[in-house]
Amino acid sequence: MAAPAPSAEIWNSLFMMYVTSAVVISAVVLAILGYFVLRYRQPSSSLADGGQDEPEFRIGAEPTRGSAKVAIALSVILGLLFVGLTASTFSAMEFMEEIPEDNPDALHIKVTAFQWGWQFTYPNGRTITGELRVPVNTPIVLEITSRDVFHTFAIAAFKVKKDAIPDRINFAWFEAKEAGEYRIQCYELCGTGHAKMIATLLAMEPEQFEAWYGKLSEEKG
Amino acid sequence: MREEWQLVAVYTIIVAALVAEVIVGSSWMTLGQTALIGVLVIATLQAALVFAFFMFGKYGTRSVAIIMLISIGTLLPLFLAFAFSIEFPPHAAAGGH
């Protein structure tokens, strides 16, 4: 299934990369663990199994068993893996965070969170609550703040998320690839209305959007 | 008696440092940033003397001093993170961007 926004696409492929490494590594480790347990399990759970304890199984024995090489090897393997994962993370981040400030086509919208709802203010001063209408295939730059408490603005389907903090301003951007309705929701507990602090993102074909908003290019001049 | 006199001498040094601190601090108009740093440096030196002599840190084993340093060291990242959170994210009152 195609992702509805470039940010979500990047996120999904990064996620799959992490899932793959996590599953492979934990599967190997858990398999070794399972093997040891089954292999070395004594048939009876009684103490008197006749076996002899090794001499270093004793209070006050120097901890001599084992070698640090295993730990070093593991650290190197994990370290290398993390170098790879981090590099992908940073390049994804670069894309997701690089606000297209100077892109002349970008549409700048102010987002104000409040208990409990979302208010959107367009460049022409038009202000609506509970609904964000944007044209598809246009970079949208959001200036996010809060009027009262800490909220978190998110479009889950696009993997866009940013905290709305009183007295501070945060930036986020996205671009919708497909027209449709998406859910904007708050992701930080902000009081009794938190669960219902939802707005609708309406991604529209450019013509429809202009019919609702007016000519974009003129407004921005 | 030696120990008593040593304590009194240290006390005198700290009080003298206090006087210096007040002088440096009061001339912030002329000294600016330097006064700020000067005052904090003097306060740190005073506190180190208090640790070594009034708290008898010098009699403890070195372990006590080391853990004290680590205690203070854990705070360093907190100060740094705060420093980086002053301009980021931008203040709304300052007009955003």
Place this chain on the structure above:
Amino acid sequence: MAHANNKPNPLIVWLFTTNHKNVGILYLVTSLYFLVVAGILALTFRMQLSAPNMVFLAADSYNQAVTLHGLFMLLWVTTPLAAAFANYVIPIQIGAKDMAFPRLNALSYWLYLASGIVALSSFFAPGGTADWGWTTYAPLNTLQYSPQAGGSLMGLAILLLLSSTIVATSNFMVTIFRLRAPGMKLSYLPLFSIFWLVTQFLLLWAFPAFAAPLLMLVADRVLGTVFFTAAEGGALLWDHLLWFFGHPEVYILVLPGLAIAGDVLAVFSRRQLYAKKVIIIAVSVAAFLSYIVWVHHMFMTGIHPGMREVFNITTELISIPFGVIMLSYILTLFRGRIRATTPFLFALGSVILFIIGGASGVFNSSVALDVGMRGTFWVVGHFHYTIVGGGITGLIAGLYYWWPKMTGRMFSEKLGKLHFAIYMIGFNILYFPMHLLYDMPRRIFFYDATTGWGPINMIITMGSLIFASSFIILFINLINSLRHGPKVGDDPWGGANYSLEWNVPSPPPEFNFPKGVPVITAQGLVFKQPWEIKKGITTTGGQQLFTTTALPTNGGSHVTEHGEEHGPHLSPWPFILSIGAALTMIGLVFGVPLLLQGIVIFIASIVGWAWEDVKEKFHVAIEALGEKWPFDRVENVPLGMWFFLFGEVALFGPLFAAYFFVRANSAFTGFAWPLPGQIHSTVIGAISTIILLTSGLAASLALVAIKNNNQRGLRAGLLAAFILGLAVLVIEGFQWAELFAEGYTFGTDIAASIYYVITGIHGAHLLAGLLIIIYLLAKAYKGGYNAEKHMGVYAFAIYWGFVVGVWLFTFPLFYLI
């Protein structure tokens, strides 16, 4: 004076006990009780989430239930459950007769219980309790948005809990460092003792750092300061301080459980731990790293991009030491002779679940993936795998493992294994599907059907019922065992070669080692009589075993030739003091009469406690004959004070950091920070500083005097320190009064807020110091100190020096620049 042979009434014993094993059992019962309470809360909100459009809990009840569930599980369940075992077994594992400070140990427990009761009672306050989630984000946590009194009460309850913890931490530090048996090096200790020591270091610096923002929050709510409403402080001030505590806190939660898992794996495979030294290094590295990863909880706050990358990397790094620990655990089993008993199975479960939780944690370290995960059920899944899966499961292994030691009776293996099976199945049905809900916000009480989250939530709720029911089996098993379980000997598991507790009777007698002092030699464990030890034995390395002869620690204990002659092991004051503290907290919110009663009881019990000391009524022989590295030269009482003060550094440090943050921010918010001398007179400040310094000098001179057995010098020094200290407090009081008269109050602005809070907390420390001087003077006039015995004076001099030292920073920041 009561004597050990006329047995007191059992109720009195439980209320006034100071024995570490009794205290351990009190911790155990209480923390399990809170586990049930917080678990039932979880079931109620799981019910609410089971299906879309559900009406079971209203939004506000839901939020309160989630908040209480989180706070209780984190603060009143997990660590106290670990503390139960730590109290019970660590003194035995290290080879001591009790904790270093038995009464303080009892005090920790009673303060813990009191704080839990205050926290629960906040539920019944008008308007309910805290409803802002355990993270208590600002400014939702301020009166403006959460006016209910229960919220303030919860803040006070947590502060009370933190004070219980700092007392316990100092106590455990001294105990583990200085009360070890002869030959018992730190590295010989089982993992539980070692990890618990590491946990104490985390607690030492993390919990006071949490007290700082909580004090500010309570000040905001009760006094009207403006830390979390002003633009200079606000949300980010809270966020940093909370998570600076919050990340070390998660290791505080998991380390004890993981340690038990390691010990149990070793004992039941009858092999030495694989690469124990590496494990110890790894856990220390993880503990260190835990102080520099907290910003991963703030990736979405718009922090400096460079900082985000740094914390991304530090967070990933932390999975390496944990990976190393897990691998060592697994390799421990290699060529072992494994007996799959109930404790073993739970230890195994802890490792398995922690590995899964660790894997999902790597996702959270990625700043890019965190865009998706932050604030969702993915996170809830992740941290339950680590904290509950790794931590609690390990603690349950410990419960089964030490149960026969604590009760002298065995439980049913069959029921234990059944518990394990249902526990693991329920756990994974409950928490694994949460990872699939990585779009669903956490802490929502409601969602509609269009979200598509319904079916998975239904599965999760089913899982929660299965998981919860497994605990019923646990409790049935334990209660049954108490009554009908077969009696066990010293060593039901074959752990005698692994750790000391399996070399003493089950349950152990009052002073743990009936066969004599345990001594670790090159050949293994032997028991010696105290007088044999004084003749000198050499350890494996050939060095002298002990540097000092038997040292009384509680102001006058007796170690006689035939072993033990003890004063009563009971004291009423820890219990009574906690009642006073709880009433004081409740009174702060609900009015003066309660407050006054609380304060009166509080002070009366301090006086009673001090009197016990002055008259030397309470003494327990906790001689320390063995290993004390690296604190051979610091006696117990001063060492306890040092650790307390290291914690104090972590309290004042964040307060000063807050000062720095709000002041630096004021340049951007347009708030004009008062100019030097504008509000606080530099001259008066300087005079106070000189007086306080002189008081510090006097205290130090008093100590030097008594070291030379100069009684008059001691009294004169203490008296001078008292008068000068009082003068500083009075001057400060006048300054406050004057400022208030001018209308410059707590809530005037952010500069006023930070001034009042820092000087107020400092003033409280002054006051406490003055009370200590009164006690010292009383004892000095009764001739309680001499050239050999003056550790109380020493500890006070250290404390007083610290109070002076803090002031040396307070003065310039408010009066000079």
